[in-house]
Amino acid sequence: MPSSSQGSRIAEIAFFHVQLQKPSGFCVVGGPQSHFLSVGTNIRCLIAMCVLVMLSIVTPVNAASWDTNATLSVSGMYTDNVRLVPETSGLLTETVSSDFVTSAVPSIYVSAEGARIGFSLDYTLYFFNYKNDDSLDDMNHRLNLRGDVEVIPQHLFFDVEGGITQQLNSTRRTGGVAVPGTLNVVDTYYGRGIGLWTNRFDNVATLELNLEANYVNYDSNGGLLTSSQSDSKGYRTGLSLDSGTRLQKIFWGIGYSDDTVNYENGQQSGSGYGHALVGYRWSYFRVSLEQGWEYYNTYDWVNSVSDPDSTYIRVNLGWNPSRKLSMTLSANKRDYKDAQRNSGAKEEYFSGDITWNPTVRTSFRAAFGNEFYGNTYGLYANHSTRRSNWFAEYTEQITTFRDLLFSNVAYVCPAGSTSSTDPGCRLELLDNYTLLPGEVTFNAGTGVQGIDGEQFLNKGTKVGYSYQAAKNTINLTLFQSDRTYLTTHRKEKDTGIRGSWTWHAGHFLDITLSGSQIHRLFTSQTKGDFTSGSLRFDRQIGRRSNLSFTITELKNVDDLAVATYNNSRYRIEFSTYLN
16 A cells, blocks of 8 residues: 555646646646637546545555556657658648657556445556657547445445547548547547445345436547537436345346437437336246337437337247257337338337357357347357467447447557557457457547447447467457448448567567558448558566567558558657556
């Protein structure tokens, strides 16, 4: 546990980071200096003050187990096309120029775990200085703050989460400049608080009630998006009452959930579900009857299609002959309130899933169903050995970019990476991704254009292989993501391949070769090809420091801008633990 002086020093470091951008009495945590008076100022101050208060109370908490880590990375990078100027373009006439970029990245991680309380803070500050063009100098932040407390033992729990992530202004290009993480990104602030009440009525029933409030604030800095398109507040409510073990073979349940998001521009999105079921179980079988309702109030803002609210009744059958195999099948009848849906108000369909785990190293799962937008499918397969892993999956789901922000999103990077800006890093929704051996993760935001309420059908296919041995680590992934927006009916498709090979040349030296090829196709039939390759050398210095050198080559073709540009980067970085 840190001493009193250590706790004070941590708070001083955080306060110093806040002071770095404090102009004329305004509290600002993040964003270029030309945007001190942006709409995110109050939220920045709030986050900063929360950080300082939490860090200043390190010493009074005697029952918790504390862990603190601080690191500092300093790098220099030469690029021969700093503004990513196209070699051929019908829109731009800018001259290709080179630059040398120096970056400093201090970070701090603090966590505490007690019997009834938990806390963690992960903060990184990025400084970028350009030798030839001071107008490109930039500074931005990554912050992830979490806390949980058991207020009343076994009954009342409260969780809080907040942070700063980086949102891309444009997803068609890899960045506004050749340095990842600068200029093409703006600070995105998010936060949420969750309360959970649970109560067990002997062995007869269990009650759970959860309430959540969340917000997203997008700090527009003159990019493609404005604050009114993305600032929002959301509310989620859930209630469930389920039978206990005393009823033995008879089981029942009642549930309700509601999710509503209000945007600054007046738009609203949301969904709600309610159900009641009763059933009976045998040794291997179970059967239940379920009645419920569903509503979606944001199906189509542009074309004014009525909301696809519906009621349903279904019969559920289940079969569990062993721990290795389980199956469910449901016969559904749905009645839509809007008779325009598919030229009819009623429909009947089957849904279900099957899970098979023939061995502890192999698993398969298949699921199918129906939603207001059509049929849904999910296919998953995974097989692992002592050194390798194969996986394949196909999913269809309705989501929004805002939902992705509040999901488990992170940068996934090759083994040996020290930050999310390293070559080979990419954003993954970890709920649908199996982390491969040797991969590491870093906190991230959505990395996609626009946190708004527009829903899209996301069809994703992914196949991958990984191998890890004493001398070699190999990762290979083929993927395709097909997005269809329910509002405008526009389509986007990404198809690509990513791969990396790391040779562990010795106890202190790793050599990594990585590359990716992504092809993007848009509704307008414009397309883009984004190709990258890199060679990285990592040299461990003692137990606390690391020195790396990276060579990166990029070639991007963007039909929308009638532009083709190339970029070469040479980067050297030194990082060390400060404690």
